[in-house]
Amino acid sequence: MNNLLRRRAVCGACLCHSALRAGLSRAPGPPGPRVLVQDGFGSPPERRRLSGREGGATNVFDRRMKRRQKTWASCLRDHHKYDYLRDEVGSRVADRVYDVARTFPLALDVGCGKSHVAEHLSKDIVECLFLTDVSRGLLMQKKECEMPTKCVMADEEFLPFRENTFDLVVSSLSMHWINDLPAALRQIHRVLKPDGVFIGAMVGGETLYELRCSLQLAELEREGGFSPHVSPYTAATDMGNLLAQAGFSMLTVDVDEVQIHYPGMFEVMHDLQGMGESNCAWNRKSLLHRDTILAAAAIYREMYGNDDGSVPATFEILHMIGWKPHESQAKPATRGSATVSFRDLSKISQPQTSNKTDTP
Secondary structure (H helix, E strand, O other): OHHHHHHHHHHHHHHHOOOOOOOOEEOOOOOOOOEEEOOOOOOOHHHOOOOOOOOOOOOOEOHHHHHHHHHHHHOOOOHHHHOHHHHHHHHHHHHHHHOOOOOEOOEEEEOOOOOOOHHHOOOOOEOOEEEEEOOHHHHHOOOOOOOOEEEEEOOOOOOOOOOOOEEEEEEEOOHHHOOOHHHHHHHHHHHEEEEEEEEEEEEEOOOOHHHHHHHHHHHHHHHOOOOOOOOOOEOHHHHHHHHHHOOOEEEEEEEEEEEEEEOOHHHHHHHHHHOOOOOOEOOOOOOOOHHHHHHHHHHHHHHHOOOOOOEEEEEEEEEEEEEOOOOOOOOOOOOOOOOOOHHHHHHOOOOOOOOOOOOO
16 A cells, blocks of 8 residues: 555646535535535634633644645546545554444534545444535545535534534544644544544654754755744643543554655645645744755755655654543553552563472
């Protein structure tokens, strides 16, 4: 699979660089999937700076800019050529849904994009699926899937659904752009039914470390300092605590590493733009000097380049599973009820000695 992904990425880069509550209303636009729009979506930024957490949260990302980036990417003539990473991670999220031995009558995909998870699911597992994304352009281009779907244009930070609505919530490569991740996880926990499950994937802290290091070294050399050009990401060690604080139980967090090979650094940046994954942090630097970019490309190839002339781009994928508590779920044993001590573990590997003596 990784070899296939690598071939798809290199070929795609070579080709591309040469060129349900009340108040939801139908959005105007060309014929296509029926897209509902959350009331109040697109409100002024000053009215959306506050988070659901007491005391507020740091507003790291410009959510309006991210919406424009995704919409621009959806309008590209060859937009499908940039779906290789989302398709791969979406299939891995779907695999984890299949690992749960049950049928989900109603499910929600948060930040669905072009429904990269839904295309890998069957109607025997999910009977009805709600698709939400911040970009209407992506929802209009959703891929075909077996189960009936309903599209709702909504921000991942403000889910417009009632409490205890969904049996399953999935999310793939969307939550790393959320300003207040703890509050977003609490919202997902709220819309889940008791004994419902959340299965998600997001990029982690080691993502694109090659690009980050190359740009920083080039700026230090040419400009005497550096600015953040790669978005800050959540560390894998923090995800368990965030899920637990949101109220989830029976947690599972694991890490995948997807490495894709490109002809050069410019193709990496070009494909990130085509994916709608350009940096949208408020403190981003708007321009890079030409000399700095050329130096960064040379550093990238010198430090990380392969023998065949390509360069790698690493994506750390954090997979998470959390369940909304229910009385039917297994409970941990009461403290002090153990019948075996850890001190006895060392005796297991010791040979048994016999006290019997041979008799003539």
